[in-house]
Amino acid sequence: MDKDRAGIQSVEVGFALLQALVEAHGPLALKDLAQAAAMPPAKAHRYLVSYQRSGLVKQDAATSRYDLGPMALQLGLAALRRSDAVRLARERMPDWLDQLGHTVALAVWGNHGATIVHWEEPPHGTTGHLRLGDVMPLLSSATGRCFGAWLPAERTAPALERELAQARLAARSDLPHTAADAHQLFAQVRSQRIASVVDTLMPSVLALCAPVFDARGQLVLAITSLGTQASFNPDPQGPMAQQLQAMATQLSQDLGYQRAAPRSQPPQPR
Numbered sequence: 001m002d003k004d005r006a007g008i009q010s011v012e013v014g015f016a017l018l019q020a021l022v023e024a025h026g027p028l029a030l031k032d033l034a035q036a037a038a039m040p041p042a043k044a045h046r047y048l049v050s051y052q053r054s055g056l057v058k059q060d061a062a063t064s065r066y067d068l069g070p071m072a073l074q075l076g077l078a079a080l081r082r083s084d085a086v087r088l089a090r091e092r093m094p095d096w097l098d099q100l101g102h103t104v105a106l107a108v109w110g111n112h113g114a115t116i117v118h119w120e121e122p123p124h125g126t127t128g129h130l131r132l133g134d135v136m137p138l139l140s141s142a143t144g145r146c147f148g149a150w151l152p153a154e155r156t157a158p159a160l161e162r163e164l165a166q167a168r169l170a171a172r173s174d175l176p177h178t179a180a181d182a183h184q185l186f187a188q189v190r191s192q193r194i195a196s197v198v199d200t201l202m203p204s205v206l207a208l209c210a211p212v213f214d215a216r217g218q219l220v221l222a223i224t225s226l227g228t229q230a231s232f233n234p235d236p237q238g239p240m241a242q243q244l245q246a247m248a249t250q251l252s253q254d255l256g257y258q259r260a261a262p263r264s265q266p267p268q269p270r
Contacts, residue, residue: 027065217258
């Protein structure tokens, strides 16, 4: 074999285990993980021991189930941060902070939902509620509502079903309880061209989130700003919302998006 094309077969074989964890909806038992990767459990276990040592995989001490580890998260976040949309947005963060005067965060849609990949707050900021890798709820956060409004419905369906059940169980009157109500909420977000929440995720925290589209008219990034009731204006028609929309619009245009191009709007459930 050409030495330039030669690889390490064991690495390629073991990758099947990581791929299985990526595609799974949650942690897997050894038997199920080995079956998904099409290898004997004893062989899978040897790979998993090494992956645990490197941080690519972690094992729950109580259930013995396996899931992606902290190093896998760091690799994913690093790849997301280096994408063009995120890179361009990060370069503009200092200016956005100066204009808005409030915390600004960037999110993309990851394997588990709307994921924070970068955030910054102004020197006087007091809303340090975000962490890299945080997955924002689809219904109760401005970031999640933004993705719910503009992503195809099939991509958000699993998260939506899960959160609707939680909202019904908690008897939350401030959140939708049916898929029809949720899609009506997302339609309102699209009509306003921005998502807004007040106290739905955390007490006394308000947020706005604007979508960023690429040259194909697909949602690739969401820009969120949040603050407290004392100084943050969450009005979708207010000056802060207009500023955030202008930032998202300019970034979309720089990514090749044209306003007249068709935009992805999720089909409504029948």
